[in-house]
Amino acid sequence: MNTIDRSTDTLRVLAISGSLRADSINSALLRAAGALGGPEVKLELWDGLAAVPPFSEDDEAEPGAGVAGMLAAVAGADALLFATPEYNRSLPGQLKNALDWASRPYGRSVLTGKAVAVIGASPGNFGGRRAHADLTKVLKACGAVVVGDEVCVPQADTALGEDGLPATEELRTALTGLLDALGEAVRAA
Template sequence: MTDRPKILGISGSLRAGSFSTAVLEALKVALADTADLTVFRLNGVEMYNQDEDTETPPAHAAALRAAIAAADGVILASPEYNYGTSGALKNAIDWGSRPYGKGALRGKPALVLTSSPGSTGGIRAQAQVRETLSAAGSRVIDYPHLAIPSVGEKVKDGVFTDDKTKAFVLGGVEALLKEIKLLALAKAHGL
């Protein structure tokens, strides 16, 4: 890790006007002086198929794995569909978890955030994403569930418009950054 952590923001929504992507883009602006955040869209990532998970996996899946591997930590931004996460985000985690025990997500610090135009902010999707990341061997950040209700009123034109929401989300990112620094320190000391 360099002095500027590299964060990969994975948007779990394929929609052009995605709130998940908007939140990640707002975070990119808010973190400009602290970390490098790259937003990864899942639109081209092939559905996971173990038959295609060979030495040369499909191109978009390989790009996703490489982006996860190159990042110091990941932020997974999920919408909530039918009380759960999107199929696209679950698929991304499946690709990132393979090969078993050696996937790009293994040991990777991961922060989960959800958002919704509704009043719950996608909170019901949180447990699914956290559990799946844990199964993949990620280091899920222990922080209060980051859920943004009425997200369309709190993120506009690529920036946070609500200071309370911005502070809450940045608190979660700070916890992610601390975990990244602790891991880098442990690695530097051979732990």
């Protein structure tokens, strides 16, 4: 359920990186998006992906602290912004696993009706386009509402300047556009 604070119009966005790497460009892109969001966007980078155990229906009744923390973070956000690297032409297994947990129970999960947007980055020429497509497909199957234009960042190692912000106006516009699309989707719900 979207719970935007209409008294302040602050959009609470939970940013989830599909990378576990400390120096991940995808995590850096999420931080850049947060810096561009302005005072009306509160973006929190969730760093609990590594603590989510493999999904098992046997563990659904008592999923453990890693899953419980993730579900609470997702439920408490107005919207989600994902950034995914591309591993073997698809999304990382750890991210897919987390979505399997978050999709339960089907039709009543924390993802059902949640506004989400996706960015992807890779050092190659396609910018994680295949992982972006796969993540978008999985999110839609989970009942999330995917908004915004496709944002795939090629040659990601040069996408951000030394200040941590996008090196091009095109990327800056794309990231702020996704935040705007998330805000519009939440307000329309």
